[in-house]
Amino acid sequence: MELHFTRTNGPVDASIDGLMELAGDIHHPEIVREMILAALKAGQEADDRADLKLMNSTLKEMRFTTKVFGAYRKVKKVTVFGSARTQPHESVYKMAHLFGKKLTEAGYMVITGGGPGIMQAVNEGAGPEHSFGVNIRLPFEQHPNPVLIGNPRNITYKYFFNRKVAFLKEADAVALFPGGFGTLDEAMEALTLLQTGKRNPMPLVLIDESEGTYWSRWLKFFKKEVLVHGYISEMDFRLFERVDSGDEAVKRIDRFYRRYHSLRYVKERLVIRLNSLIDQQKVEALKNHFGEILTPQGDLLLSGPLPEERDEPEVAHLPRLILDFNRKDYGRLRELIDVINED
Numbered sequence: 001m002e003l004h005f006t007r008t009n010g011p012v013d014a015s016i017d018g019l020m021e022l023a024g025d026i027h028h029p030e031i032v033r034e035m036i037l038a039a040l041k042a043g044q045e046a047d048d049r050a051d052l053k054l055m056n057s058t059l060k061e062m063r064f065t066t067k068v069f070g071a072y073r074k075v076k077k078v079t080v081f082g083s084a085r086t087q088p089h090e091s092v093y094k095m096a097h098l099f100g101k102k103l104t105e106a107g108y109m110v111i112t113g114g115g116p117g118i119m120q121a122v123n124e125g126a127g128p129e130h131s132f133g134v135n136i137r138l139p140f141e142q143h144p145n146p147v148l149i150g151n152p153r154n155i156t157y158k159y160f161f162n163r164k165v166a167f168l169k170e171a172d173a174v175a176l177f178p179g180g181f182g183t184l185d186e187a188m189e190a191l192t193l194l195q196t197g198k199r200n201p202m203p204l205v206l207i208d209e210s211e212g213t214y215w216s217r218w219l220k221f222f223k224k225e226v227l228v229h230g231y232i233s234e235m236d237f238r239l240f241e242r243v244d245s246g247d248e249a250v251k252r253i254d255r256f257y258r259r260y261h262s263l264r265y266v267k268e269r270l271v272i273r274l275n276s277l278i279d280q281q282k283v284e285a286l287k288n289h290f291g292e293i294l295t296p297q298g299d300l301l302l303s304g305p306l307p308e309e310r311d312e313p314e315v316a317h318l319p320r321l322i323l324d325f326n327r328k329d330y331g332r333l334r335e336l337i338d339v340i341n342e343d
Helices: 011-023 029-045 049-070 091-105 118-126 160-169 181-196 214-227 234-239 246-256 280-289 307-311 330-340
Strands: 077-081 109-112 131-136 154-157 173-176 204-207 241-243 260-266 269-274 300-303 320-323
Touching: 011 029, 029 049, 049 154, 049 160, 077 091, 077 118, 077 160, 077 181, 091 109, 091 118, 091 246, 109 118, 118 131, 131 160, 154 160, 160 181, 173 181, 173 246, 181 204, 181 234, 181 330, 204 214, 204 246, 214 234, 214 241, 234 330, 241 246, 260 307, 269 330, 280 300, 280 330
Parallel strands: 077 109, 077 173, 109 131, 131 154, 173 204, 204 241
Antiparallel strands: 260 269, 269 320, 300 320
8 A cells, every 4th residue: 555644545544543542642643643654654665674773763762862851941051062082181171171060050051972071071060960961872982971871861872863963953052172073073064054044043152272273273274265265155154153261152152042032934934032122223223234134125023923933832922023034144144143132
């Protein structure tokens, strides 16, 4: 029998409905129904056992991720990357430890790769009760650090791509210390998602010691090679910030959420939720200054919640700034958020 996601499967649809009713407490059954159909279709189509095992492991890992993080949705979290090889006697390790401590004092939880080095330093500073570990199964180097052993918020993944989703999906900010291929990979992943709008705007902070050259040389390469050849634009440098202290990194993250709360798209319009109202004069100034990121004949205006946002009653009280965003100038969108957060 050829299966379809439309309700044209006769007894199969009835059996899926009955199964969900039997299981009980199924949220968003229309989505769960399609997940079940996708599994059945994969079983019909995939000859290779390895393909099915990959799909199975991916679904189970993502389900467990949602379960672990679900209870902490209202707490802002900062994902921190950095070398697993940094030693406790190194000054950057102590800097990462202090950064973890400062984050928890400011009300954040931390997410790390769960291993040694910078990851352990941040988890130590934050403490086990404020830490998540998003670990990966490797034959070397990557074992849970002492802070996360036995911690219910420590997850070990088989696949890097599932781990990457958890790192960025659950984060309200990303901080990067110096590191190796893995750290640079995560930096590029985060920047690519921010640049293309596949990840909502968030603070991305590059942290090094004041005399450190790691990120300054990295930036020099991007400006002298990548930018010069037109592979990126000048505005892409607005997607991240470089700082030389943990205190300054926390300040930059706090500042991003001073007035900005969150955003979502409603049809073709971008809805920015605000923690506090801005006056009409500032709205007009924003429209004049950022008019080029609007669609032709597009507008930028204050509003209350739109009818389509009824599924998020917890933010219904927040004022909105609605704009017809062109969905390409994400560096400028970040600049607009920074201006919104000013006095």
